[in-house]
Amino acid sequence: MTDSNSTGSSIKDSEYLAKLQDYYVDWKSIPSYAKLCEVFGIASKSWVKTILTRLSAAGFIERTPDGMWVPTRQFFARPLAESAVQAGMPVSVTATQGEYFVIDEMLIDTPSRTTLIPVKGDSMIDAGIHDGDIAVVEKRTHANLGDIVVAIVDNEFTLKTLDKERGKFVLRPANPAYPVIRPQGTLEIFGVLVGLVRKYR
Amino acid sequence: MTDSNSTGSSIKDSEYLAKLQDYYVDWKSIPSYAKLCEVFGIASKSWVKTILTRLSAAGFIERTPDGMWVPTRQFFARPLAESAVQAGMPVSVTATQGEYFVIDEMLIDTPSRTTLIPVKGDSMIDAGIHDGDIAVVEKRTHANLGDIVVAIVDNEFTLKTLDKERGKFVLRPANPAYPVIRPQGTLEIFGVLVGLVRKYR
DNA sequence: TTGACAACAGAACAATCGTTCTCTATAGTG
DNA sequence: CACTATAGAGAACGATTGTTCTGTTGTCAA
DSSP states (O other): OOSSOTTOOOHHHHHHHHHHHHHHHHHSSOOOHHHHHHHHTOSOHHHHHHHHHHHHHTTSEEEOTTSOEEEOHHHHOEEEOOSSOOTTOOSOOOOSSSEEEOHHHHHOSOGGGEEEEEOOSSTTGGGTOOTTOEEEEEEOSOOOTTOEEEEEETTEEEEEEEEEETTEEEEEOSSTTSOOBOOSSOOOEEEEEEEEEEEOO | OOSSOTTOOOHHHHHHHHHHHHHHHHHSSOOOHHHHHHHHTOSOHHHHHHHHHHHHHTTSEEEOTTSOEEEOHHHHOEEBOOSSOOTTOOSOOOOSOSOEEOHHHHHOSOGGGEEEEEOOSSTTGGGTOOTTOEEEEEEOSOOOTTOEEEEEETTEEEEEEEEEETTEEEEEOSSTTSOOBOOSSOOOEEEEEEEEEEEOO
């Protein structure tokens, strides 16, 4: 029973972590053990391995099935505050607890099929979607009822809720001032709304 | 004069790029050529190299001094669609032109002072801020009138619009069902709302 | 029909990588 | 003092890697 903490990380380790993070910012990858010797200022690969193993035990890095070292979410990220925090709270301590995350990563599952589309107009304002917001849209042709979809009507994108009326698909705005769109023929769906981003100022 | 575009990338390449990007979200690293054969659905390493070389010529990846492949900024960026786009548009053309961007980068100017705080309740619903949204808050003690601020009231975070009433600061909700908060004494401001993120599904 | 080029497949090889194992130096503890 | 971690050095070795070089298709244009 030692006095070391539960994660097993020490002060020395956090120095190495800092060096690793700095390297990662520059090169966006974790290099080989040999290169890490330089980065850490250490001469033996075996010790590098020991360090990395401990950093992974602390949750900062992990391994792919192929054995490559990769950073975890905790390695990067921005602290997500708990709802009720005390007044003098420190914004970014390197605390192990709490949730971390990167916005892009949270919103985007499949980068290759995801597009950002600026929102025009206020037809969805009751759903909290304002003019100037940016819609994160995952491109796919099929959607479920109740999804907010980007459909193509008259060669323009429209953001509406997908619904069904007497067996036919309709596009329902979230604003009483706008009419429900009942497309004749087929309804062309561009994608499904998976996220929303708004920038103030 | 051939019909190939200026970056030298083809339709096939953007397929491979997509696969690489999707792999990267999962593992946060570009694997070995051998592994990339699986990812791409290709049998020869030499061809993988050719593809990567071209993707790097197009500006999506580059090499570290050690020869490792790493993604560039362009690799992460999402295409930002123009407002009125034609129907049959391809989502991810491998063109260098057009606007790209990264959500984190857009929302966060000063990472060290920025925190993410989940929104509770519907007191700001008329401002399009819903329960469960995530507020991007830049920590600072001073704000302008009309800013949406995170203030500390009764040891809890509250998201309200900052206003002034008869020379005193007040916190105004964007929901008629909630009262205006008129703090006695000083008003403690935690930070200013600079962005909002919402995830559907 | 020939030729050129793009899109791959496959093999060969030296360099590098990760792993394991043994050894040393220093610091703290009782 | 002896004992035991911790922090690292160094070597050895098989597996894996990137690279290069040579073939094999398929397609399109002349």
